[in-house]
Amino acid sequence: MKEKIISVRNLTKQYQKEQASGIRDISFDIEKGQIVAILGESGSGKSTLLKCIYGLLKTDEGEVLFKEKRVLGPDEQLIPGHKEMKMVTQDFSLNIYAKVYDNIASMLSNTDVQGKRDKTFQMMRHLNIEHLKDKKITELSGGEQQRVAIAKALISDTSVLLLDEPFSQVDALLKNQLRADIKRIAVETGVTVIMVSHDPADGLFLADQLLLIKEGQLLQSGAPAYVYNHPQHIYTAQLLGNAVVLDAAEAEKLGLQSKGSKVVFYPEWVDLKGSWNSRRFEVKDVYYKGFYEELLLEKNGVTIRAIQLNRGEHKKNDHVQVNIPKFLSF
Numbered sequence: 117m118k119e120k121i122i123s124v125r126n127l128t129k130q131y132q133k134e135q136a137s138g139i140r141d142i143s144f145d146i147e148k149g150q151i152v153a154i155l156g157e158s159g160s161g162k163s164t165l166l167k168c169i170y171g172l173l174k175t176d177e178g179e180v181l182f183k184e185k186r187v188l189g190p191d192e193q194l195i196p197g198h199k200e201m202k203m204v205t206q207d208f209s210l211n212i213y214a215k216v217y218d219n220i221a222s223m224l225s226n227t228d229v230q231g232k233r234d235k236t237f238q239m240m241r242h243l244n245i246e247h248l249k250d251k252k253i254t255e256l257s258g259g260e261q262q263r264v265a266i267a268k269a270l271i272s273d274t275s276v277l278l279l280d281e282p283f284s285q286v287d288a289l290l291k292n293q294l295r296a297d298i299k300r301i302a303v304e305t306g307v308t309v310i311m312v313s314h315d316p317a318d319g320l321f322l323a324d325q326l327l328l329i330k331e332g333q334l335l336q337s338g339a340p341a342y343v344y345n346h347p348q349h350i351y352t353a354q355l356l357g358n359a360v361v362l363d364a365a366e367a368e369k370l371g372l373q374s375k376g377s378k379v380v381f382y383p384e385w386v387d388l389k390g391s392w393n394s395r396r397f398e399v400k401d402v403y404y405k406g407f408y409e410e411l412l413l414e415k416n417g418v419t420i421r422a423i424q425l426n427r428g429e430h431k432k433n434d435h436v437q438v439n440i441p442k443f444l445s446f
């Protein structure tokens with residue numbers, strides 16, 4: 117079994133007692149070297165959870181254990197935060213007047229000058245920022261600043277890297293690259309990464325473990341593929357895969373027998389090839405999505421969505437044979 121590095125036990129942090137805010141009774145474990153993504157919509161409590169893990173917020177109940185030892189709160193130590201963890205926030209907290217090299221090297225002591233230099237260059241190579249070493253922070257793009265912030269966080273023998281919305285400043289192209297970088301760095305250095313994101317794609321692509329938070333509560337946790345295919349709540353399927361949700365009565369009109377009050381399926385589960393039990397739907401609209409199209413389909417007043425990989429195969433107002441071989445009941 118892998119080594120457990122962080123345990124969160126029944127953690128509760130409420131900002132206002134009379135209102136639901138913050139997080140409630142959250143428990144989970146993180147293994148050493150894992151990438152964990154905390155996902156949820158705005159205001160769900162993701163940052164609160166991250167700050168509690170780091171020891172920046174005083175918790176109301178429960179505890180965070182780092183290697184079996186309780187993480188101290190901000191009122192229990194001089195400098196809040198855990199010395200083996202580093203947090204990269206959206207503002208990066210870099211010295212904007214200093215050069216990239218100096219920003220990173222400043223985290224190391226001067227007792228071994230050559231070692232300090234070697235380690236700083238090694239870290240800059242890890243993050244592909246060696247060519248920026250003499251640039252000032254003000255001369256860098258948002259994505260480049262982000263890499264410097266991560267290099268700075270990682271260099272002082274950090275065991276756990278906490279990232280709050282790490283891709284908020286970057287465009288789609290750079291985002292893919294940064295995601296891949298974080299994955300590579302985690303594998304190369306063995307660092308445990310806990311990141312907060314409101315974009316489910318970040319978690320699905322990067323994480324070994326997803327933590328889905330809604331209104332301060334942990335809805336579900338587990339490996340991305342498992343959580344995606346076995347959502348325990350409708351919200352999870354909507355957040356991760358923009359799932360189609362039908363009432364049992366609507367589902368029945370399409371020949372789907374629900375075991376509960378709702379039927380849920382992902383658009384890619386809809387089969388557009390005719391078979392003995394397929395039904396004729398009308399294509400109400402077609403949305404271009406790049407390498408695929410999303411079809412809005414209607415039958416008996418019920419609308420669903422499906423994925424069409426062969427662009428243009430079915431067009432608006434066409435009639436198509438549709439089969440829904442797999443769905444979930446809630």
Ligand SMILES: Nc1ncnc2c1ncn2[C@@H]1O[C@H](COP(=O)(O)OP(=O)(O)OP(=O)(O)O)[C@@H](O)[C@H]1O
Nearest residue numbers: 131137138156157158159160161162163164165314
């Ligand atoms: N310092 C604070 N005082 C009072 N309420 C707060 C404070 N910080 C956060 N909250 C409330 O607690 C809830 C969770 O906030 P949090 O910042 O953890 O959510 P989040 O999921 O990280 O949101 P976002 O994605 O928008 O950053 C929200 O309702 C928020 O308004």
